[in-house]
Amino acid sequence: MSSHTDSRFAADVYGARLERAVELMRAAHLDALLITPGPDLRYLIGSAAESFERLTCLVIPADGATPSVVIPKLELASLEGSAAGELGLQVLDWVDGTNPYALVKSALHVGSRVAVADVMPALHLLPLAESFTGLPVSATPVLRELRMIKDPAEVDALRRAGAAIDRVHARMGEFLQVGRTEAEVGRDIEAAIVAEGHTEAAFVIVGSGPHGADPHHGVSERRIEAGDVVVVDIGGPVEPGYYSDSTRTYVLGEPDPEIAARFAELERAQAAAVAAVRPGITAAAVDDAARNPLTEAGFGPAFVHRTGHGIGLSVHEEPYIVAGNDLVLQPGMAFSVEPGIYFRGEWGARIEDIVIVTDEGGESLNKRPHGLTVL
Numbered sequence: 001m002s003s004h005t006d007s008r009f010a011a012d013v014y015g016a017r018l019e020r021a022v023e024l025m026r027a028a029h030l031d032a033l034l035i036t037p038g039p040d041l042r043y044l045i046g047s048a049a050e051s052f053e054r055l056t057c058l059v060i061p062a063d064g065a066t067p068s069v070v071i072p073k074l075e076l077a078s079l080e081g082s083a084a085g086e087l088g089l090q091v092l093d094w095v096d097g098t099n100p101y102a103l104v105k106s107a108l109h110v111g112s113r114v115a116v117a118d119v120m121p122a123l124h125l126l127p128l129a130e131s132f133t134g135l136p137v138s139a140t141p142v143l144r145e146l147r148m149i150k151d152p153a154e155v156d157a158l159r160r161a162g163a164a165i166d167r168v169h170a171r172m173g174e175f176l177q178v179g180r181t182e183a184e185v186g187r188d189i190e191a192a193i194v195a196e197g198h199t200e201a202a203f204v205i206v207g208s209g210p211h212g213a214d215p216h217h218g219v220s221e222r223r224i225e226a227g228d229v230v231v232v233d234i235g236g237p238v239e240p241g242y243y244s245d246s247t248r249t250y251v252l253g254e255p256d257p258e259i260a261a262r263f264a265e266l267e268r269a270q271a272a273a274v275a276a277v278r279p280g281i282t283a284a285a286v287d288d289a290a291r292n293p294l295t296e297a298g299f300g301p302a303f304v305h306r307t308g309h310g311i312g313l314s315v316h317e318e319p320y321i322v323a324g325n326d327l328v329l330q331p332g333m334a335f336s337v338e339p340g341i342y343f344r345g346e347w348g349a350r351i352e353d354i355v356i357v358t359d360e361g362g363e364s365l366n367k368r369p370h371g372l373t374v375l
Contacts (some may be wrong), residue, residue: 161237183221265299
């Protein structure tokens, strides 16, 4: 493999992705793909460039011509860590006073049916639309097909992310203590996320007592009390930008028997959903595998969200594990399996693993115990 840095994969990984993008564009009868900074640009060339008012745009022609990067001269340094140089991409730099949208058009030799990434700011989309005879269309069908199926390098990064967040959950006994505020615990968790191998803490949820009934609570100044059930949902990226996301539920002292019984139903439902993962099954069927046991146990109304979301260079991406999604799972897809039950004003619980679809079934990347952990 070609040489690479910690911030990206080897150049040939990106070369294969660009070739696949061209194949998918041709199948979709598109003439070009226009990608501004964001996870799609990082996926295609390993660039973590940011989006500003000055246009940076990867231009991938469907005719097989060399892709180009239109970029402000003052932002050229943002390409240095990417694979653009090793891939031989054409760099079209520009200075203030130049029309960068005309540069994009000049990089295309055929047609005008262009597709743009869904995160492209309107600031750039509207001027680009004026440069072509037909309005740009969404590149989502192409990018979705590309990014949903993780290649071996991505799977390895997700495994490392999963192991790193497991190490943080293993330290929860250090942090969750009666009398401490959720915010104090959250700060310790943030530091541990970085210490255990992430580049940053992307999110930290510490939902104690009644706050656990809010799936997206965050942290607060509430002090943790004896007997509290605490939902801890945490994650962040590891190089080169792939996320962890794992939830476990803890209790401070021996749990009330009714709480323990309800949690046991949740644990069975989460295990059933993970066991259901395999090639050929639909995303909706995995959602059913989690939802049906909880409904049968009388907790259907307490499960208020989808069973899971895809993960990779974004915390939430396709595929979504939700009722009505008939997408057929394929090896390489990666997503969360995270049923929860929430009793407003009382307590809540959630169990979340990241699961990779393999040829044989599903591989959970999170290995920490799934039960209600007593601290």
